[in-house]
Amino acid sequence: MTVHNLYIFDRNGTCLHYSEWNRKKQAGISKEEEYKLMYGMLFSIRSFVSKMSPLDMKDGFLAFQTSRYKLHYYETPTGVKIVMNTDLGVPNCRDVLHQIYSTLYVEYIVKNPLCPLGETLQSELFSSRLESFIRALPFFSARAG
Amino acid sequence: MSRQSNRTTESKKMLWYLPFISASASMHRMNSELFTLTYGALVTQLCKDYENDEEVNKQLDKMGYNIGVRLIEDFLARSSVGRCHDFRETADVIAKVAFKMYLGITPSVTNWSPAGDEFSLILESNPLVDFVELPDNHSTLVYSNLLCGVLRGALEMVQMAVDVRFAQDTLRGDNVTEIRMKFIKRIEENLPAGDE
Numbered sequence: 001m002t003v004h005n006l007y008i009f010d011r012n013g014t015c016l017h018y019s020e021w022n023r024k025k026q027a028g029i030s031k032e033e034e035y036k037l038m039y040g041m042l043f044s045i046r047s048f049v050s051k052m053s054p055l056d057m058k059d060g061f062l063a064f065q066t067s068r069y070k071l072h073y074y075e076t077p078t079g080v081k082i083v084m085n086t087d088l089g090v091p092n093c094r095d096v097l098h099q100i101y102s103t104l105y106v107e108y109i110v111k112n113p114l115c116p117l118g119e120t121l122q123s124e125l126f127s128s129r130l131e132s133f134i135r136a137l138p139f140f141s142a143r144a145g
Numbered sequence: 146m147s148r149q150s151n152r153t154t155e156s157k158k159m160l161w162y163l164p165f166i167s168a169s170a171s172m173h174r175m176n177s178e179l180f181t182l183t184y185g186a187l188v189t190q191l192c193k194d195y196e197n198d199e200e201v202n203k204q205l206d207k208m209g210y211n212i213g214v215r216l217i218e219d220f221l222a223r224s225s226v227g228r229c230h231d232f233r234e235t236a237d238v239i240a241k242v243a244f245k246m247y248l249g250i251t252p253s254v255t256n257w258s259p260a261g262d263e264f265s266l267i268l269e270s271n272p273l274v275d276f277v278e279l280p281d282n283h284s285t286l287v288y289s290n291l292l293c294g295v296l297r298g299a300l301e302m303v304q305m306a307v308d309v310r311f312a313q314d315t316l317r318g319d320n321v322t323e324i325r326m327k328f329i330k331r332i333e334e335n336l337p338a339g340d341e
Contacts, residue, residue: 011302011334058227059227076218076221077221077226077227077228077229077303078217078218078221078302078303079302079304079334080218101222102222102223103222105218106218106219106222110215110218110219111215111219117214117215
């Protein structure tokens with residue numbers, strides 16, 4: 001099992017943070033274009049899911065998977081979106097993504113008045129904490145994958 | 146002995162875990178007097194810096210707004226409150242969860258407008274004014290106006306444009322302190338410009 005990469009978007013579609021671990025294939029476009037493409041797709045999936053759902057939804061879009069990877073999605077009511085790609089063996093990650101929001105993003109970015117909101121995150125502290133958080137996840141290791 | 150060493154490695158391994166309740170959660174329980182007095186010093190300084198009360202009110206509101214847009218993230222991270230589906234639910238969350246969490250009080254929600262887009266928060270006690278007496282020459286000062294800004298800023302971040310103002314204030318001789326909230330509109334999310 002493994003974690004491939006992680007995106008954090010804000011409510012306006014700005015990519016606040018990106019990091020990757022076991023990504024074997026790159027998109028072949030610039031990172032900026034990749035972020036836009038990713039956000040555009042997420043935005044469309046959200047509206048698609050809410051229109052197509054035959055019932056009132058609680059959480060909306062949660063995840064999708066292809067033959068090779070799984071995309072986990074978490075959105076806060078303020079519109080912060082955390083997206084993590086893993087391999088197929090990884091179970092529901094909502095708690096993990098919520099934890100990234102509540103113990104990392106809120107603690108090191110929102111509570112740091114010198115971190116402007118709505119821009120790419122520059123905080124070293126945040127990046128290093130996120131790095132160690134992800135590396136310590138039980139499903140991080142690439143061995144079983 | 147071996148058990149002892151075992152425990153230390155375990156705690157070392159756990160070092161990077163943050164407490165699930167954030168640091169500020171225990172902070173405000175620690176000393177609300179410090180908060181009240183700091184707020185008092187802030188208002189005093191603003192009154193010195195600006196000639197008229199209107200301007201002080203405006204500055205307090207602006208500062209509150211800036212606090213609110215950040216505070217909402219802390220609030221959502223610590224409470225497991227999801228998106229509210231109507232204004233009544235919002236009112237309940239504000240009064241019963243948010244005020245309780247940050248100020249230790251639970252205002253009552255009353256005076257609903259027939260359309261359900263307007264309500265009042267009645268504060269039995271206002272921790273911000275614990276040691277305050279308004280001098281006569283500040284009759285138009287809305288001492289706790291920071292709260293209005295906080296509410297407005299926080300709600301704006303969850304796509305709600307709301308008008309917030311003090312309708313009554315015990316500091317100015319009213320029987321109760323009343324914050325009036327009026328729902329203006331839902332802020333729509335847009336796809337950022339430049340996308341196909």
